[in-house]
Amino acid sequence: MKSEEMAPHQDEGQKEHGEDAVPPNIKLEIIDLSSEALACADRREKARQQIINSFSTLGFCQVSGMNDYSAEALLQGSKWFFDDVSEQTKLDQIGTKAYNPSNKNSYRGYFPAQHDRMSCKEGYDVGLQWEIPDHLKDIPLVEQTPMLHIPGQEKEVEHYYEVLFRHRDNVRGVGDTIMSLIAEAGGERTDYFKRMFSEFAQHTLRPIRYPQRVGEVPKDAILPSGRVISTPAHADSGFLTFLQTFDYPGLELLVDDKWYAVPPNPETLIVNVGEQLSEMSNGRFAATVHRVMDIGKSRFSMPFFYEPGADADINTKIPASLLPPETEDKFDRSYYPYVTFLFFKLPIYAEYSHVSDNIPESIYKKYIENYEPKECWATKTAIQVDGATFMQRKLKAKYRETFSKS
């Protein structure tokens, strides 16, 4: 899944810490992934070490050296998409089912901003393009990305997708490179993770706009210092995130209970570890909590959530030599499909609740019935909100009820 996300009523947990009006800057290590660097044995080894070190400490770094990279063209595309194409056109043509019930797409597509929520952003979830293979057919969430068709603006539309897809494919390659370097650092073959992040990976590129808020700002979005939150504190729930923030400040990391600001750098991508990759490393890699602040004007950003295939086994571990030694043998090696994780997680978000009402029985039997939910930041937060009940268990009970009736 798109990894980030907050549970709907998430509390801004660390109120007592780091209330500086302007938190100090933090410098993220820059890792050179240019083809020249990777072709040189010493520089490649340096990149491997930098990745393992930064993932094991801050859980955040930057990468440079992408091919053919124009942040400016991407930003122009996003401005066109969010500022020039009307919200109605986006909702009609590519809105997700939660916002346009007559559309089929639930997982890919456009979602509008909710100005009365702490998380105030609109975005467009874009996947890879492939024919859905037979073994993934019928799985809700495995779907094509709906695309705009605007009569009279064919050229603009074509250009928009050309730039966007080039970026998507580039960043996907960067993700594959990082996973290869982790494999090599652990003494495994370069293609160790290839099955997991296969040609049918569920990767999601998400152009975002945080619009200038209109109406009353919800109280829970205002910090005691008066600063306003656009995306509350969260850890990304997935594997790896590659984020372009252009020239916009606003991203903050929670390190040792204090907030730090990440200075923008359009020349690099910010990379961070999500909870599932942290789990694949038995906790060695850190899924660091972060948030986005309101900067008083529209803010654009573009995360790419590097995700496995729907049926990939997410109980995979990073190479054993990289695991914390005391944890090496203590894990469950049973198959846990990625889509099962998504099925348990997504319905927590109001905008995906219809997904759980439309799961075919065969998919329930294959991907839900025999699995226990996996915890993540979002579901843990939902538990806090929900009091004693473990929301994921409630969801499972709900699925079970649905299919015992049929």
Ligand SMILES: O=C(O)CCC(=O)C(=O)O
């Ligand atoms: O927009 C940003 O700078 C960060 C977004 C984010 O944290 C996320 O989408 O997970």
Ligand SMILES: [Fe+2]
């Ligand atoms: Fe995030």
